[in-house]
Amino acid sequence: MTSTVLPGQPLSALSTSASLLAGAGTFQRGGAIYSSLIGEVSRDGGVVSVKGKEDAQAIPEPNSIVIGTITRITRQAATLSLLTVDGRPCRPDFAGVIRSQDVRQTAKDQVKIWGCFRPGDVVRAKVISLGDSRSYFLSTASNSLGVLFAVSGTTGATLEAISWEEMRDPQTGEVEGRKVAGPE
DSSP: OOOEEOTTOBOSOTTTGGGOEEOTTEEEETTEEEEOSSEEEEEETTEEEEEEGGGSOBOOOTTOEEEEEEEEEOSSEEEEEEEEETTEEBOTTOEEEEEGGGSOSSOGGGOOGGGTOOTTOEEEEEEEEOOSSSOEEEEOOSTTOEEEEOBOTTTOOBOEEEETTEEEOTTTOOEEEOOBOOOO
């Protein structure tokens, strides 16, 4: 039983509701079960539920803000495995690429990817286009975009931001280059 329903729409008749239970996205009133949101109806055993749009996994679109983990670095680009899209979880197979010209707004020709990102860094970026069949093109060319979380390559300690382009290991004081995200 899979169909789209609206809030308040009956999901069970009075005669059948005795054997059914109201699950997520539903409510029971007067012996009948009703939808409480717009979504798809599903029945698991004796439980009727509605999975709303908010429960569905997000898909990146241009201008979406994504958070991902750096998985690979080349001279021209950093590859991310996307974790969230606009604050909602996404499928684990979405990938994004930050090209060197999309890292900063200024001095684009002087960007060295290794000085901005490292594998394992957690990065906030903006989707600029759908890219090719394997990945989305992303940008960190804004003050609020860049590395959110990073660990030291030598000690494994969490780095703390000291400027928009540097992070420091609190244990050793060693400074590493990153394109640091400012507050939103």
